[in-house]
Amino acid sequence: MMPRPPAPAARPRRTVSAFAGLDVCETAGLRLAPGAARVLFEQDRWVLSALLDAHRMVKDHELIWEFTEILNPRWRTVAKEILLALLAPQHEAVLACAHAIRSVRSPRTCFRFLQQFTDWFNWLTRQGITRLDEVTQHLCERYLEERHWSVPTPGEPRRRLEPDTMAEVARTVQLPVLYGELLSSDSYAEGFAPWEGRSASAVVGAKAGGPNRVPPVPDHVLQPLLATCLYLVDVVGPHVADLLDEVRAAAGPGQDLPRVTKERVPAVRQVLARLRATGEPLPGLAVTVVGRRVGRYGANPLSHMSWGHLARMAGVGAFNEYAREQVLPEILELAAEVGIERPWARQAALIARADNGQQVPWTHPVGEEDLQLMANYVVTACLTLTSALSGMRTSELLELSVGCRRSRSVPSGGIRYGLAGRLIKGKKFGGVPDEWVVIEQVDRAVALAERLVHRPPGAALFGSISLSSRVNNLRGWLERTGNREHWGLPVIPPGPTSPRMLRRTLALSIAERPGGLLAAKIALKHISVATTEGYAARPGGSQRLFHAEMQTAEEEHHMKLTVQAFRDAQAGILPAGPGARGLLDALRHVDAQLKDAARTDPKVLADDRHLESLLRKLAKALHVGPANFCWFRDPSKALCLRLAGTPDAKRPLVGLCDSARCPQATHHPSQRPVWIGTITTIDALLDSPRIPKGEKTRLLPERERAARVVAEIDACATAPEAA
Known part of the structure; x- marks a missing residue:
């Protein structure tokens, strides 16, 4: 351990924090839901979960700030004062700080700074440092060098992090200098500024305003991905939505149906007699449910049968043990005679395969869980097309709600399609209302997604926007179920996919007019016109940067x-x-x-x-x-x-x-x-x-x-x- 230098003469410091006794949200101008618990400055746990203006990019854990994770109690106060100053830069005490940041920082940004403060202060504690006036330039450089390396991964070498990532680390180390006049419990030594006051970007070598480094989606991934999503949305999706409406309608009254008792066994026998007369198979379970049942109870001749669906066919809710024993011999005999088959889409409509146009049923018979899973993957296709053909950011995709579609006639006789949402980037916390002008294919994909998710107006349309993992799951589902081969779809190779990459791909495609599916099936000129119209209608809106x-x-x-x-x-x-x-x-x-x-x-x-x-x-x-x-x-x-x-x-x-x-x-x-x-x-x-x-x-x-x-x-x- 390095010898501790003598403590220099301390600068005049506040004896009491300027924020003592204040309500954090009221001071920062953040709106809380009525009846929510107040967050006071002195508390070591700030719970901001009830913020009314929190947008959907904000994760739950980002609104719970645990200052107790900072080991040194006096540095908890330092972190609180700086973070509240970032949230409320117009506070009188903050205005007195000559070098304080004057623009408002959002709770998400401040949460990241809290994480960085926790790492920095606890690292100092491990080095035996107990006061901030003991911090030297050598310590700052050691810390930055240690943080420059990625977290170890088994079997992989550590790598140096990008300068843009490290800029936030250096900026956190420098923040106490900017708020020296505000801090009440501890501060750096008088005249000390890490890296002699150079900007964090200069310290780590980050370059502002450079070329766009986001790579486009590789063409060998993009083309089959778009072909698959277009087919799922335009050909398969409407059939999925129609069948899902039928299933929901049939399941609606099922919650209030009585259980099968001794008196209702004759009604079940009537259903069995009808199935025997028509030769209709007994209702089967979804694939995923069969696997769980066999794994739990073992295989038997009726492992694949849906007792619940059979009960609903008889106008009852579920079988009790007595009723099941009464009809079991008859069901076993009937199963051997007519078989067991999943109940939905037994006579599915024909559609054209994507590769050769051959007419095939749009699906094999499915159970309710199979159908819901299929609907989820069609929603993934809707999300992918919306991202790929609009250029929207993740934050903008998250802000799309059920009922967001806007369409209106234009003087030329056509229709302008729009999606109402919120612009988050660069705006006050919570964002501002905005509208993104899109083409008809995007409007159609969003309309299909609204039918499939079946949520009330105003609810989030897509939920999570983890596009890479969702596309990976879609690829696995297509192969696992055999639907890719059944529909004649191309193989989607593994590869990275994200809204940022799709946005970059679309910008380059409009600029370069390449060949391939995007140019052949989607009118790039129409997307360019829609983007230009959106920019002209709202010069400060979402489409400004994409334009x-x-x-x-x-x-x-x-x-x-x-x-x-x-x-x-x-x-x-x-x-x-x-x-x-x-x-x-x-x-x-x-x-x-x-x-x-x-x-x-x-x-x-x-x-x-x-x-x-x-x-x-x-x-x-x-x-x-x-x-x-x-x-x-x-x-x-x-x-x-x-x-x-x-x-x-x-x-x-x-x-x-x-x-x-x-x-x-x-x-x-x-x-x-x-x-x-x-x-x-x-x-x-x-x-x-x-x-x-x-x-x-x-x-x-x-x-x-x-x-x-x-x-x-x-x-x-x-x-x-x-x-």
Whole structure:
């Protein structure tokens, strides 16, 4: 143990806390439910569970603050004073602290600080430190280095934590300095500031404002996941909801039915006689219930039979022992004759398999528990689609309630779909009302989820948003039950999935317009329009940051495409199309500027930032079409604007694009597969006997144009650039 330095002269300190005797919630402006117990500053256990404005991201344990976990009693007071100062920065005593944080911190944030204070203060106690004025820079650095490493996991090496994670640790160590004038029981030595007052981010090397580091969901996971969720929501889900309504209606009066007694045995025998006459099987139990029953009582000929369902068929609630013994021989005989089968969906409607369109029953016969489990996994599919096609954060998904759907007609004749919720991030505790504009597929998924969860209006729609674990469970259920093979669904490979990753994936997909299921089955342009409408309607709302992220990704993608076009031209892979000459002139101009820079400063040639700077204006003019690039540098030359009669428009009308004739359109090798696909589709239509002769005549020029574009792309990709 290091020798204890002599205690320096203590700074003048309050003899009594500025918060002594105060009600914590009243001081912080937090609303408690009527009749809830008050939380006083002196208490060592603050129970904030009755906060009226607690949003759904707040977990129960985050509202119970145990200061007794801090071993040194005087440091419990330090933690209380700092945390209440963070909750109530406008308190008179806090305003007297020159360096105090002036913005309000939420109870969730303060709970994290309490955890950090507990770790820091108890670490000091283990080092033999009893007063904060004994803390030195050496101790701070030792503590930070120890916390830099992850908790040991058996069989895995420890890893250094990310700087963003460590910034909160360093910030907690520094907080007592900011509130030195407020602290009454202990404080750091006069003039001491951990890391000499440098910011926590600078101490740990965290960089603010860097690129988005959230990875998108890998495409080999995303495509089968979306295909599965779309199928479950659009094809299977409505059947599940209809059957679930039937089961709930049938189970409704069952709670009040009498038990089977001696007098009601004849009613059961009547049901058995009817089953024998019609050949209908006895009702079976759900798969999960059978497993539990066999494990508990052992197997027997009636292990799979549902006694409760049979009782309800006879108009009674349950069998007592006498009644069961009376009818047991008859049931055993009937089971051998007609068998046992789960009672619901015995004649299920037919649906088309996802892979080949073959008609199959939408489900095998199921028990009530099987059906409820299936409904839960369809809700997971609804959640996944809502997250993947809207870009909502976890906090926003959690705030969706039953009855949140909003739709209204727009002047253009369409319908605008919206989801009412709350914006939590960056707002006061509890958030503010908000609305997220979405596309029809999301509205349909939310409507199905509302039917399946069967909760009252205002209740949480999705409950937990543990998307990675829910998707893993969905994958396991599909394989375990054989439903994946029955419905012809693709295998969902294991891989990470979270709302943050799906949000990033959607932003990149809108920006880059890739191929695959997301582009083929979901109108990315519609999502982009919905996001833009939501941003325009509420510039400070939920979709503001997603709209900005989407635009940033689009700008980065356009820059990459422009740089690639420049590199291709340098390699002799030239663009085709009417706008090729103009694009090449622009690229030659940039190339000349680079060569001129190489003569004056050779180092810039190795720096792509200089090239990107020269190409930035050209990249801003780029608009990516489905089969061409539009370099929208001169609106007066845009064919689409001339056709629409809007020559002063600021953006091209991609829907009217005729890239084979527009003087600003170019074709590149990356777009060749799209044109080949057009030719293949037209050939299939020309060979079809169902297509009228006149329609085939109309298609021939389209095919010739596509073939001409492909030939031009091939020729320009191999021909040397003209001098």
